[in-house]
């Protein structure tokens with residue numbers, strides 16, 4: 001990200017710089033909303049088909065307590081399932097690269113299971129674990145788990161042979177080698193997986209709630225849909241997107257914090273706000 | 274740029290193979306005994322080295338000179354125990370090398386810095402990986418960095434450096450722990466001619482004061498002659514020792530020595546060897 005060094009010190013200066021950089025994007029958004037708003041009015045499109053943005057907003061303001069309560073539930077599923085995936089995946093990836101027999105026995109099974117469409121087995125979870133919070137957590141976990149394991153394993157394996165040669169001349173081994181050489185080299189790969197997982201978490205939670213639930217944003221979405229309350233459908237979708245974005249950018253922020261040396265080497269990504 | 278000498282003081286009793294600060298350390302002899310190397314990758318067979326026999330004395334400075342691809346880097350990695358030779362063996366100080374040899378300092382052909390550490394920490398990692406407290410070496414690291422012209426760059430990240438600066442960081446990393454054996458693979462390869470000359474002078478000073486056994490790989494004829502006690506001239510691949518040329522020019526190899534007729538004659542002699550092998554064609 002091209003940050004101007006000069007005005008980085010002052011907050012308002014930084015905001016002005018950000019505004020200048022993103023002015024095009026902001027204009028596109030504003031134009032899109034205006035187009036949407038007036039197109040709906042001019043062409044007389046029915047509200048249950050496509051409500052104008054202002055209508056979505058006013059409807060949301062009226063009924064936000066219900067929606068926010070749903071968001072609280074869904075948010076817990078997203079964050080809980082994701083964190084569970086993180087704490088299981090990374091140690092598992094470590095075990096795969098550490099012990100050959102794990103790599104040869106367990107890892108192929110994991111890679112094979114990854115092929116199964118996870119969403120298709122969501123109904124099974126209801127049969128097995130019922131309607132509560134647990135099965136939703138598990139579905140989020142399941143969707144996030146695979147990309148994190150696979151990327152982390154790849155990360156731990158992508159060792160620069162020259163760096164390893166240097167490390168070997170020092171005689172370092174065990175924990176010292178791991179912490180000072182192997183882990184830093186693996187972090188970019190691990191974060192790739194963490195970001196893919198983060199992007200999937202919100203989808204997973206909603207799908208889980210679609211399958212069977214009596215609360216949460218996924219449940220509300222189905223209710224609103226059934227009653228043709230299209231403005232609320234839109235409001236819920238926007239809220240879900242925002243929650244997905246927050247999780248994703250939280251991980252990206254962590255990445256910048258933990259491996260700045262890698263992040264700054266990468267070409268600018270388009271999503272970078 | 275000051276010399277490596279100013280950076281010579283190092284913490285007492287620390288580091289492998291070191292005596293009290295200032296004393297010449299006991300270099301170790303290195304013996305290559307019929308070393309041969311064949312690489313097999315995906316059905317391709319490359320004969321890289323052919324029967325290399327060489328005795329490097331304790332404290333000797335040996336330059337290994339040969340055309341690109343003749344197996345110099347391979348030879349160094351075999352000596353460092355990073356590659357197991359297909360034939361023969363290397364012994365260091367009477368011990369056969371069977372795995373990575375750690376009582377040494379290595380400078381690889383490419384800098385091989387750690388992207389996640391700044392210049393100073395890239396130097397100090399040499400000690401950290403050896404389980405030595407790096408704090409005691411900070412002054413020495415700064416002095417060495419100053420001597421290679423990296424003063425003020427200690428907190429830069431590798432990506433902020435030029436290729437030559439990265440290589441100089443790698444050189445300091447190879448020297449920081451004051452090893453009794455030094456292996457350098459074209460360490461000045463990425464440097465401009467002026468820096469190269471200064472580094473050559475500084476390396477000789479360092480070696481004169483410490484007398485660590487040094488294997489110095491290069492394809493610069495005058496660089497080899499200017500630095501070494503003996504120049505090992507290799508043939509094109511598969512690399513064999515073509516000839517070993519003792520350089521009995523006085524030290525330090527100052528301006529007068531470098532421009533002497535004997536220096537030029539020695540360089541010419543090596544050039545002719547390469548012409549005979551078809552490495553150089555006019």
Ligand SMILES: Nc1ncnc2c1ncn2[C@@H]1O[C@H](COP(=O)(O)OP(=O)(O)OP(=O)(O)O)[C@@H](O)[C@H]1O
Nearest residue numbers: 312314319321340341342343344345346347348510
């Ligand atoms: N790991 C490897 N696998 C297969 N072949 C290799 C390997 N390492 C080196 N070689 C081959 O061995 C030969 C010698 O390589 P080496 O790197 O030792 O040459 P060099 O003398 O250091 O060359 P340069 O001066 O260009 O650095 C080359 O032909 C190279 O292709």
Ligand SMILES: [Mg+2]
Nearest residue numbers: 345346347382
């Ligand atoms: Mg080489």
